[in-house]
Amino acid sequence: MQADKSSRFLDTILNSVADGVFTVDKNWRITSFNRAAERITGVSAERALGQRCSDVFHADICERNCALRHTIRTGEKVIDTPARILNERGRAVPISLSTAVLRDPEGNALGAVETFRDLSMLEELRREIRGSYTFEDIVGKSPAIRKVFALLPDIAESDTTVLIEGSSGTGKELLARAVHNLSHRRAGPFVAVNCGALPATLFESELFGYVRGAFTDAKRDKPGRLALAEGGTLFLDEVNELPTQTQVKLLRVLQEREYEPLGGVRTLRVNARIVAATNCHLAEWVSQGRFRDDLYFRLAVVRLTLPSLNERREDIPLLVEHFIRRFNAKRGKKISGVAPEVMELFMRHVFRGNIRELENLLEYAFVLCHEPIIGLEHLPEDVVRERIRNLAESPDSGHAPLLELAEADAIRAALAGAKGQVQKAAAALHVSRTTLWRKMKRYAIAPRQYRV
Amino acid sequence: MRPNREKIAIPRFGEDVAPCFGASATIAIFITEDGEIVDQVDFTLHSQRALDRIRLLRDQEVDTLICGGLQERVEEMIAAAGIRVFSWVAGNAEELLAAYLRGQLHSRSGPSHPREQQDRGDLSTVKDQKR
Incomplete structure (x- = not known):
């Protein structure tokens, strides 16, 4: 006993x-x-x-x-x-x-x-800080992502130049980091350079470095990004923005593996893998004469294409789960998922900003959500309104969504008139307070936005 | 007529299938012809990197992998390399191979996934008979 x-x-x-x-x-x-x-x-x-x-x-x-x-x-x-x-x-x-x-x-x-x-949360934070992404961070099961998976073992093993194509927000840098972290150069540095961020002259000194006296104010030698990437990977983002004269110099780097810093006479050897990315179809730029064809062929030894999120909607639930896990670790929350209507919204939403837009929507929801499940009321109002509009415009929707739209507008007007006081707005609309709360939740309307 | 040849890889831990593909020290590759085992080669693995393992399977032209615990992404990469995967199984490696050759092996039939085991399988019998 x-x-x-x-x-x-x-x-x-x-x-x-x-x-x-x-x-x-x-x-x-x-x-x-x-x-x-x-x-x-x-x-x-x-x-x-x-x-x-x-x-x-x-x-x-x-x-x-x-x-x-x-x-x-x-x-x-x-x-x-x-x-x-x-x-x-x-x-x-x-x-x-x-x-x-x-x-x-x-x-x-x-x-x-x-x-x-x-220790998952701790590791997630560590990864976020160090950017030590691997293939585990490439989320998706769509055919396009499978293609990337199929190529990864070979790409990681070799030292070849890789060109990653994809619209903005599709995860090009993450893939570049994964390629680096899977390669034998993973102990070396990963240095990212945005080719469109600086004017041509500054960009060259940034990439190749300069020696003392190369120009006024060049009081000491400064190593370029190429030198900083020694033993590791140099990631050239938006490579299509590379100025023409720099394209020639980069071509030499890829062909001869050598370069001279600005104002320098000594030739330096390059020991870095080059991974480049572009948000345009680079072959088209070549045919239009906007990008050197010889450089294109040197860069695109292996070409990986990341599809837009709208082309891989089947991956949205997996991505949502992935970001929820990450934000839980980052913000110390315990959100377990999204409500079915939120998932439905994501599945229909046109993600112009691709995965980054989905990530931002969830980050926004994480700020507002203090419940276990993310609901429509935790998403930005314009996104939810777009959903109602889309439903209204869809041919098989009948008139109901239009009524919903009108109802939501009436609630907003009543709340504005009542300065965000739900009881007053409910009285103005001749409905009970609980009905109004239910409807506000449905249309993701937050009364605090109307409080003066 | 040429025999129907197949290469089947099983990461081993002693007589059993290794509990974790990514950490197994030995991968046995069985060569079968018309469903009969005609040869076996054991590979000792030092690297614990998943990609090295995938490359080994691919370089050895393995058709089928039978293994224990397998990381979701690694499984996708192996499948993307055109290799058939029977993962999350447990028990004696040769008995698992025999079950496969009889067409009676199912993925996720190990103890971590007993529900699916009940729904689909006969593999628990292989394991339980042995013990």
Whole structure:
């Protein structure tokens, strides 16, 4: 009776801690599995109990450095060892784990206990700060993204120049960073240069650097971005904006792997991989004589094309999930998803700004949302109004959306008249306050915007 | 008539399929002709980089991969390389191979995915019989 009581007491404690805790017998079979362990792995206790721990955790240390094996074999504790497990959805989860032996009252080893802490949020923040993106950050299952996936192993291995084409906001820099982080140059620097951001003369000194005395105020040598990218990757964004005279110099860099800094006489060797990106169809610029064809062919040894978000709508739910995970880590929130009507809006919305626009919409919603689910009321009003307008314009919509539009406008007018006081606006509209709240939520109208 | 030849890769941990493809030290490649195993080569892997593993599979012209835990993105990349994947299975490697050759192997039939196992499969039997 007493034993039962203390066992229940222990269960309550274990299930209320934030860290994952589980125990194994001497054959690595799981004998207990707390709630946090269920949450982190995505595997229920019911499924985990009796299984070998390696078949539940799929950790990178299972084979070569199993902490539990070490503890059971030597009796020594393992404290705060890093590892990566795979959760039920196939995502790598970074953890920090500690182990200890479990003994019976006579001191015989019964098995071991492991506690582990989910470090995903910490790693997400670290990645955000360092920009250490890998293929895990290229989100999508659409055919165009699959094509990129198919090429990545070869691209990463080789040192060839890569040209990434895609509209603004499609993730060109992220892909360039992933190519860098997957290559053997990953320990080296990743240096990004925007070719359209500076006038031609300044750009050259920025790219190639200059030596003391090259021009007035050049009081000391300054290394260019090419030199800073030594041993790593130089990312030339908006390469189509490269001035004609710089195109010739870059061609020499790609052909001869050498250049001279401004005002310099000594030729420097280049040891950097070049990845370029453009938001236009560069081959067309070549045919129009706006971009050198020899440079184009040197840049486009491997060409990757990122489609616009409107061309890969099937990836929107995955991207939404991805950004929610990132913003949760960044802002310390626990938002679990978006309401169905928000997802419907995203699926119909014309994303002129591509993935960046979707990211910005979700970032905006994260500021306003203090609930577990992002609703229409957390999105910018113009986006929601566009949705109603689109519904009204769609041929199969009948008249209902037009009525909705009129109803939403009437609510806005009433709220403006009542200076944001819901009770007063409801009275003016001859509806109850709860009905007005429901409708405001539906049309994503926030009364505080009308308060003076 | 030329025999129907297939290369099947299984990352191994002792006699069992390795729990994590990305961290397995050995990948066994079985060559079958008309459903019979005619050869086997073991590769020892030092690099834990997923792309090196994918390249190995591709360079060895592997047709099918049978493995334990597999990162979602890596699975997509392997599939993009034209390799058939049976992931998230557990148990004795040779018995899993035999189940595959009989046409009785299903992805996600290991203990991490028992619901799908109940719906689809016979693989739990392979594992449970062994233990």
